[in-house]
Amino acid sequence: MPEPVAPPTAAPTASGTAPMNAPRNANVALRLAEAFARHGVTVTFGQSLPSAFHLAAPHVGIRQAAYRQENAGGAMADGYARASGRVGVVTAQNGPAATLLVAPLAEALKASIPVVALVQEVTRDATDRNAFQELDHLNMFAPVAKWVRRIDRADRLEDYVDMAFVAAGSGRPGPVVLLVPADLLVEAAPPPSPRQARLGVYPLDRVAADPASVARAAALLAGARYPVVVAGGGVHLSGAAAELAALQQDAHLPVATTTMGKGVADETHPLTMGVVGYVMARGARSFGMRAMIDRADVILLVGNRTNQNGTDSWKLFPREARFIHLDIDPMEVGRNYEAHRLVGDAKLTLAALREAMLAQDLTGRAAARPALEAEIAAAVGAWRDTVASIRARDGGPVRPERVMAELDRRMTPDDIAVADASYASIWIAGGLTARRAGQRFLTPRGIAGLGWGLPMAIGAQLAAPDSRVVCLCGDGGFAHSWAELETLRRLGLPVTVLVLNNGILGYQKHAEDASFGAHTDAVDFAEVDHAAIARACGIAGVRVERGEDVGAALDTAFASGAPALIDIVTDPDAKPPISFYARHYPEPF
């Protein structure tokens, strides 16, 4: 269908058509790019639009990492933000491109990830006239963003850009949307702004909880017989892993995490329990630690939104337990468990809580420590025995547990593991070891959408060029983002992609079988050669069909310093230790 308007590089202005020329004739787009640069933005995830912005941006040191599809572009900005501690930026055209940002912004909203989405609007003179690809973006983005505004005046540009970065990175971080009419961008530039603040980092403002409340929490914890800490992804967002580690160590507290919180505690520390929640059936590292939670009398929740998976459908914690809940978002504190309230930044407040704990009598805690460490060590030892034969299984089809064992053996504390939704998130949560407090394991647990893995890994690798990034995807989820293999190659990022090719929508099939005793005919795929897809994009691709070949394939990929894909033919009956499955499938799964 012919397009009824001029192509975007010659965006019509309110007064007619005027091809933009960003660098020579300073325009609003250049001022916009300057404002982004002031906030420390050096890369945006885009696909040319808004063209005036992307043509101007390189002149102020901002490069465009071009995505193939907007869903993925949003996930790249999300992965970049998670791995960098900076606000991620994604850009898109109005209309169909903008609609495709809804899903990644929804993930960022639920996972509290700061992202600025810069979205082009139709020209102001065409608004509400059924302009080509015109949509009500303000209403479309409202439920998936913290803040949405359209910039209508050049002289307010920097006010709005600064508000956008403040909204994204302050309080509970999240995605925001800035809508910019195409014609505004090519207007003559307003005078440079006197604004100088750099607002592109998060958390932007750190505020500690009320000291009196902290002191009361310390007394509660010190007086508890069986305290447990359950830390969520908010601890990563706050950069509070070191403060949590100090509290754990000095107050002798056992620390568990949610899936999004994985890595906030060092899992080689004798008081770290690992990931708890809906993945605690036999075969899980934390299976033998259920008693520690069952008997808990005081539970400290930190950066933890007490969601369904993190609480095993709100059945995990004992009814009689008392809760202390620390979060930056007052609405999360006490949402599901009435709690002693600590509203504030995790880093500052955990440091204050440790100080307050040191003022308490901790002899009881110190005395309890050896038994706690022994209990955790015994549970981990029992887990190793349970899964030893699966994690070492040769032949094919390959067990995902073998893949995790081979990968874990090669992981260093600075490596970043990224997973797609579905089983991949659970395999990395349970099968890899966090080797330092603060190590990153990125999982799309906001809305757990398929297809986030590869683009989040691309964003993470751009954010952390010196870290090794490994991406684990199921074959169903990977199909949502095959196209970005070309992006991976074009950007020259040495991400290693592992596809667990079980030929099915595994979680879907197994959950349907467990719930209904039957599954629909959507769950089985025709055979796909993912290694060939990679090679078609110029990426080294190999297929692995036997457990004993996984390690060598990983070594080759890691040594290459280039993007690589390993298509691993995995056992379609392999299931991670989801508690819900325990009643339906023989354990371990």
Ligand SMILES: Cc1ncc(C[n+]2csc(CCOP(=O)(O)OP(=O)(O)O)c2C)c(N)n1
């Ligand atoms: C965008 C999206 N569509 C559908 C789902 C529902 N869903 C959850 S897990 C799953 C199966 C995924 O299969 P695959 O990626 O192959 O991983 P496996 O479970 O087989 O390891 C589906 C369809 C989802 N989470 N996100």
Ligand SMILES: [Mg+2]
């Ligand atoms: Mg699959």
